[in-house]
Amino acid sequence: MLSRTLLATFLAVISAGASPVQFSKRQSITALTSAQISAFTPFTHFASTGYCNPSVTLTWTCGANCNANPDFIPVASGGDGSSVQFWYVGFSPSQASVIVAHQGTDPSQIEALATDADAFQESLDPSLFPGVSSSVEAHSGFAGEQAKTATQILSAVQTAIAQHSATHVTIVGHSLGAAIALLDGIYLPLHISGVTFRTIGYGTPRVGNQAFADYVDSHISFTHINNREDPVPTVPGRFLGYHHPSGEVHIDDSGAWLSCPGQDNTSTQCIVGDVPNIFDGNVSDHGGPYNGITMGC
Template structure:
């Protein structure tokens, strides 16, 4: 199943092929109100990732849980410190398994993506069998995803079996979005053929190199939503070899949601053009609002 952004951008790509002179600006399309609203259940699931594992397992986390009252939790974990909170369950209305990972605030994620201690590294072949060693990712994000990978996989398998679904939707904000994107590469390697996936990330930092971005474009139905002048999505820098996959939606100051074609689209309607340097950003935009929803429990 194609994501909303994928459908829009397929149409845009066809237009560009028919008329090669069309600019990147002309290939950017505004989402309709109904398309924007369709993300709302997933936004609340991403926000619920900030709630404790006890709260999400009981599905008793206030507004975030109340927004999706039919959700059936299956498993949760993490400690909110050394291991990000996560939860897995089933949404009967959407008929999909939900996987959500906790994010963090800008003051905690910025050092992870701007200090000199991190580096690009290959994925663990035990967790990611058959993935080329040319595909490299942020070492910190890699370690965070590895710390919960097998538990999340077991929970997804249990949810799929219990509720008879073949659909998996992965969500997360900030650091949680980075972990979620790695899960989006990991889980399809282990789940049955015929399982369908979609991934929706909010305030996603760059996770890997060009080979990683190309792999994601070929294998993951990704939408990553950036709010206004959030500086997190432009980090780590492209000069360090990091590249965003396609699938960006940029919430502009006008409140328009712009579907941006390609990888790291330089248009000023997209995050790379709107926030060319980190000091051009506004950390307060990182948590939202995303169609009226602020991230956090």
């Protein structure tokens, strides 16, 4: 179900004009190899599975998405799909990683929800994000969504690490789920040591200010994958003080996956240049396909 907080930010934007690859700000725009693209596929399915009811993610009986990662071992799931986004945590032996996944949004409701503008920024809650500077600010709605499940997910991740002697945690999500996943990518390492973390987001909106983007670049491994002319990654607008971290992969109209270095790369080969405003976007691109995978349970 679509969050009113996420796609409300479209209103403001109208006023403004292999292993997964790592990125350097100075590298040129380059195409991913087929092996690099394929390495994302299990995680794309994990993100898509975030749309499934907790009753089926806990038993891993959700059909095609679950079947795509058949060795996954669920640990916990939750959310109601309305006031609290669905989520699940478990362990993937084939990926040698704990997986944390968050439910995304329903793009069919974008226009209806665009009248509810709520894009102001706030410092991260110091009780959840100890030691993070108050200058690091995030979208208040996204931060509020992440706070609803933060302690439950922390506990589930700690359990999964202990049960499986895990040393890696991968956090995934699509749309609003990607925004929550990015915040979890900052949150979890502050409370868990001795493991490595990475976050993979699909159709990720901008989540925070310049200090937020810089913190992400300095502290976490983050890849955000954008499909063709999806307008969601262009909101909230940069004129409101929002900035994407580095790590963009843009799927262009030919189907090529392009690594776009730096923050908010304005090349027309990257999402900011390709979709300068929502009138140039195509909402139907938001759900995918991402290498043949369309988001949804």
